[in-house]
Amino acid sequence: MTGTLYGVGLGPGDPELMSVRADRLVRGAKHIAFFRKAGRSGRARTIVEGMLRADAAEFAMEYPVTTEIPLSDPRYNDVLSCFYTECMDHLEALVRGGEDVVVLCEGDPFFYGSFMHVYERLKDKIPVQVVPAITGMSAAWTASGAPITWGDDILSTVMGTLNEQTLTKAIEAADALVIMKIGRNLPKVRRALDAACKADRAVLIEYASMDGETVRPLAEFDGETLPYFSIILVHGQGRRP
């Protein structure tokens, strides 16, 4: 009588943009689990506020480190690995005990999501099902009021955390572009967009589909850093009958 672990994508933030399946699983869940930064309510948990069963048991998996240790430090991976193992032991025990567990995932679980770390560790041990979702970038280009791609445009999704040369090359090569994980990398991202002659077409979207959603040309924002839920788009210009 083993249960199932569900990795449920919640989409970009607006609860009405959850899939019908995700909505059903979240509302019916006896056990939910979610990642969050210590001391925060957690974005995934916030999205489902008001939707949970009164008797739902919640398991908050609090990251031991996020930006305090640089990515390049070997301790970064060590600390995270250990954290994941502890969390996974708990989830595995619940499911082996016959419980279904819903892991709440911002965005789409298999698209730059934290759930992949759960999945890789548990998929061969217990039944795991993944529910895809609307990505944050879909909400961003919808908010921008223009299609991201036309005809045969090549769309590339790049992270602001990449080094400047790689970033510039990728921005140059793409017809349509999504830049995520920007934060304090904004000055570098700006330089790369400039070098690729695409800065004038770049659009900044903050909090797509959420309260406080804003859309403006990147050129009209003169800050040095951006909140986590920010995406820069450069729309494709392909064939259009």
Place this chain on the structure above:
Amino acid sequence: MTGTLYGVGLGPGDPELMSVRADRLVRGAKHIAFFRKAGRSGRARTIVEGMLRADAAEFAMEYPVTTEIPLSDPRYNDVLSCFYTECMDHLEALVRGGEDVVVLCEGDPFFYGSFMHVYERLKDKIPVQVVPAITGMSAAWTASGAPITWGDDILSTVMGTLNEQTLTKAIEAADALVIMKIGRNLPKVRRALDAACKADRAVLIEYASMDGETVRPLAEFDGETLPYFSIILVHGQGRRP
């Protein structure tokens, strides 16, 4: 008393993967419209079978041409433009008459979708709202049983309709890859994957999230052509704690 035109993304095919908002709009619609090839039931319309109001008025927009005229022929764009104009006149009249109209869109409307042609023609004339959706590629990587991207992977989405050199270059440059619009371009796509030394990692997904969903290594498929709902993925290999 003008109405609103809703471009409603239906997602990859499984009706349970529609968003809660899309589900609500489709079930409540008095007027629906959708594109389809003449003589076919139409994929978008098929997804919502059984969901519509008994008194819903349906407007099927039947493509006058799809693959009969080559893309390079100037008549291709002319014929399509004329077709779009006729359809748009009808939709505009309905909305100006005070009706809300739901345009059914496969996948996500602003991601390589036909709805962008509706949107560009009507957005400055009548109120238009777009509901994003789960993309076919999200359903494909979910079906594949592995995350498409890790860490800082660059993900590129490319069309099989591109010329071989462009295709090869884009495949080489990306860490993670989605190839769509394959069809009769499969031999060319194979050559490009071979040239970029990624053929052995390519996974073929047909009918993701739909009846008949299949997942297999591309190397195990020896046909020359693929159905429309086929996606080839090459998963990223980025940093994983």
